[in-house]
Amino acid sequence: MNLKTTLLVTNALSILLFFIFLFISYIRMFLSSEVLVLLTFITLLAGAISFVTHLLLINPLLKAVKGVSSEAKRIAEGEFDVEVRETGPKEIQELAKNFNTMSSRVKEMIDDVKESERLKTELIANVSHDLRTPVASIRSHVEALIDQILTDEKTREQYLSTIKQESVKLSELLEEVLQLSQLERGSVPFHPERTKVDELLVSVLSSFERMAEKKGIEFVVQIDEREDSILIVPQQIHRVLSNLIENAIRYSNNGRTITIIVEDSGRATIFRVTDEGEGIPFEEQKNIFDRFYRVEKSRNQAYGGSGLGLAICKEFVTLHGGEIGVKSVKGWGSEFWFTIPKE
Template identity: 40%
Template sequence: MKLRSYLLLANTISIMFIIILLLVFFRYMLLSKEQFIWLTLATVSAGLVSGLLHFLLVRPLEAAVRRVGEGAGRIASGDLEARVEHTGLKEFKLLAEQFNHMGSSLQKSFAQVKAAEYAQRELIANMAHDLRTPLASVQSYVEAIEDDVIQDEETFKRYLGTIRSETIRLGELIQDLFELSTLNAEKREPGELRLATVTVEDILVELLPRFTKPFEAKLLQLRVKLPHRPLLLTIQPRHLQRVLQNLLENAVRHSPRGGWIIIEAEEMNGHTEKFIRFTVSDEGEGVLEEERERIFERFYRSDRSRSRESGGAGLGLSIAKLLVEQYGGKIGVQQSSPQGSTFWFTVHEAAEGGEDTVNRKKSRRGVT
């Protein structure tokens, strides 16, 4: 039943009830005939006026309800941009406002779902691309060995070395994917993290020897610049090490033969707390300005870095970004002078006297 019909029916029932009461009063001589006639006419007249008013006043209510219904129908048919006009009584304006807010939320959620689906398709496509190349290489070299194509021992060892390096590359890619998914699943606020106090010198002393062979292979030179006093940070050691490792791997990958890589840490004072700003600079081809935001997206690589020789999986920088931001820090890249790139990130400095100051007078132990 429509709202208008419902109200008119209620009005008619009220009038009939009054007339029945008047008949009862007349039947028991409580009213004279003349009084009964005048009261009946007055009741019918009031009923007609009430019905007319109902008819006129219900129309805007029906229009407001119809607009909401039409908007709901458009959203149900897939038009998430459907909105309702804010007109009518205060209650219907509030209803329209809430309806429009619901529509905006649905549109935003649908856009997020589409973006997630696109990211998932892109992730699968990139994974297939990055897994296919080393797998194809391993397969071709293994088939060559199985078919006794290799006759001399030197070529045989070279093939085995290539197979080994490609399997390592596959393992690193799988480990990066696992770590990236773990970081996304366990993303926490800085206050929820289990913090530890570490010294920058200890991290570098443990990390830098891993890069001896890559540096020797490209004849690279390393320079480390640290403040005179030991730097204490509130971060899990393995996380700081992973960030520096990823940035160093990126610097080595894009550095020219015989180039310099510079690691620097400097103290910076904020409004309420201190933090340390790390930079890793190289003398490579640099990063275009329009790519400096996207370069931290997973699997993103510029065209110049997609070659087999210099292209990584495109996960290292996104992992570094997740780790840094998880501790409330920031990360970015800027152009070096006169060439190359400088990747930087910030980490909060530990409070003075925290965790027995981790041997404040500890020597630099080989960091030069």
């Protein structure tokens, strides 16, 4: 028995019981037959009107319930972009509103699952691609050494050096994948400590002296005198600065200047790394911090790393409660910045 039939039968039974009680009361009053017939007719007419009125009033309710049922069926069939009209009595409107909220959340969850699957597939494809080149290089060089086709000692040393370099690339890629995975799972320890800003920058820049000298690049450092020390996890922010400075060197032309600025904004410490390179197209900037995203689409290692560096930077900065971004004009260089909130 459906809801409409149940409501109508219930109403009919209540009217029938009411009519029986009235009829018994009429008889007990010892009324004349003419008056009894008239009262009975009036009672039946009132009952019929009540029944029809009840039928008309429950139609909007039933329509609203059917609407919710219909959309719920669509969700069960795998369609999650559904919405119920919020009409009818107040309770039904609340039901429709809650249903729409639930539907929206379910759709978001399904979209998140699909996006996660897409990223997983993309991750496997990108890692496979980035692993293929160094593995192939190592294999070809090892085979050449095993077959003893190299008679020149200098060439032999070059082959060994290439194997070492490609091995380092493999190790760095795997370390980045592992580190990003730990960050996204929230399993990276976070124990901030008070750190001197100048000592942090000296430590970072000293590791890039030779790389900068090869391209004739000069570092200009400006530190706000109010920024003596900050509360950070030194290794994590060291990694962020190292990545930004390494990218600035890689994409700068020879003889250029890279400027590192540390300033106080009141509520946060702002780090800025500015280069004089080619810049980043505007349409690329919104995706620059996505994992495996590279402006250079061929994934040629000569033009950059794995595409995980900036994604890891974003995760580390977010872990500190800060923000990271980029300002760039094509042909005029780029400025990468990130903030570290005060205590």
